[in-house]
Amino acid sequence: MKAAVMEEIGKVVVRDVPRPEVEAGGLLLRVRACAVCGSDVRTIWHGSSHVKPPRILGHEVVGEVCEVGAGVSGYAVGDRVAVAPAIGCGNCVYCRSGHTNMCPELETIGFEFDGGFAEFMTVPAKAVRQGHVNKLPSHLPFEKAILAEPLACCLNGQEPLGIGLGQTVAVIGAGIIGLFHTELALLKGATKVFVIDVVPQRLEHAHSLSEKIVTINSALVNPVEAVLTQTDRYGVDVAIVACPVGQAQAQALQMVARRGRVSLFGGLPASNSLGFLDSNLIHYKEIGVFGAHASTAAQNRLALQLLAHGQVDSRHYVTNTFPLAHIVEGIHAMKEGQIMKAIIQP
Template sequence: MKVVRFYAPGDLRYEDADDPTPGPDEVKIKVWATSTCGTDVKIFGAGHQNLDPPRVIGHEIAGEVVEVGTAVDGWQPGDRVQVIAAVPCGECEECTHGKMSVCPNQVSMGYQFDGGFAEYMIVPRAVLKVDGLNRIPEGLSYAEASVAEPFACAINAQSLARVGEGDDVVVVGSGPIGCLHVRLARANGARRVTLVELNRRRLDQAAGLVKPDETICAGEVDVVEAVMDLTNGRGVDVTITATAAGVAQEQAVQYAARQGRISFFGGLPKDRPTITLDSNLVHYRELTIVGANGSSPANNKDALERIGSGAVPVLDLITHRLPLVDVPRAIEIVRSGEGIKVTIEPQS
């Protein structure tokens, strides 16, 4: 079979590999769709501390069961499945108290296990143990199902930030995650959703698809002033910073309404991880700042259900579909912001 392996920063190789054979407690799938994301861009450019090369990367995975280990129940060839990316241990104190998204023993597909940039792959016991292999709803394509993983992360973040009925919401960043946040906030009952983006071209592209109520181009206006003008000086109930920009986090505190909630969704660069904010605004306005970066197996199931029901559509966010050999091109499209969601289809 063919795979794409990461060997070192800048070194991705499309090459032959032996077809994998599942162990007694594993499942083998034919990969039909693996979507790319900003993390793949980071891995390609700088590697990752939790990834030991050579490794088949790709972690937003959907496929078809083709072989089932002798000790595995509940699955059979032909089942259409989506695979979680972040794999909690299921045994630590966090996991047993319902906090699987922050399991300290977490491992990941495409990091410790070979991922989805391959024609076939093994779903390891660790995934099956935490109920991380999910059935794709009837009528949902493999490409759409592969978007469930990043959408699950958005669901986790909005749950922590308590996005709900009547909220005035700002989403900063118009990449794939930002687009998902806009649609999810609306599905969660927000009365107004504003999309903020530095780059005018990217903002217009995303807004044309997800139709936020308002847009603000951070490259053209002062974001704090624009948000306060839009809200008649009140500020917003929830801000989600779906971008790796410290200034977005600092600004979110400035335009938060009283008892507003802020989700620091996008992580900052490791060489610039600190920000400066007005602590008195947090104090006197009774603001809540929460972090969010991953998801739980339950979030993945929720994501598939919402996509499958049509509550949060994702098909139109998939702007590019490429064969396995074009993984490097897919990563460049994501890096440049040329597209929204880029999906690799290894069987094409």
């Protein structure tokens, strides 16, 4: 089969590899679409402690079951499915309490396992056993279902933030993740969302989603001052940092109200993650600061429902598809910020 193999840092090659064998308890999928994630771009250019090349990347993956491993029940050849890629052990304290994304033994498709930038992909038995293979709602096409995984990660990130009716929210970063956060905040009843970015086209796009969205170009104005001015100097109830920038984390603490909540959704490069947060702001303003990592199978199912019912309008995000042979082009376009999401169709 054809697959895009990350052979070393900075090098992805489309070539023939043996078609993978399905293990007992697992599934073999014919990949119908797999989207490039910002983390894939980061892994390709900077490496990842979870990826040992050669490796087929791709964790935002949907496909059709084409072989069912021995002992598997509940799935049949032809089933259309999306895979929740981050798989816990199923036994530890976190897994047992439903927070499988916090499992110390977490293994992820497209990181520790070969992923979806290929014609076929195996789903490990432990993923099938723990409910990570979600059947698609019948009227949800593959190219929209692909968004379930990043949307699920946003659902996970917002869980501790308590966004509700009448609240104000600031989202720093108007990429697909920032816009998903914005849409979810509005769904939960936020009255106003400030979307902050430095790229005018991204802000225009954000503005087109809802009249409740106020855009701020932080290349032109001080975003903290802009938010304070427009909130009677109280600040927002919730600030979400949806970009990998330490300075933005610092600004989030400054623009959030007393007793507000801040989500550090975007991780920082490992070499530059220290020294951005003023802990006195957290202390005196009684700010709650929360992290976010990956998502659970249940959050992926909820994301599929939101997409199937049009509560998050996927049309805005499914704009750039590439055949597998042209994957490198798609990855570059994302790296350069020309497109929001590259969707690969093997």
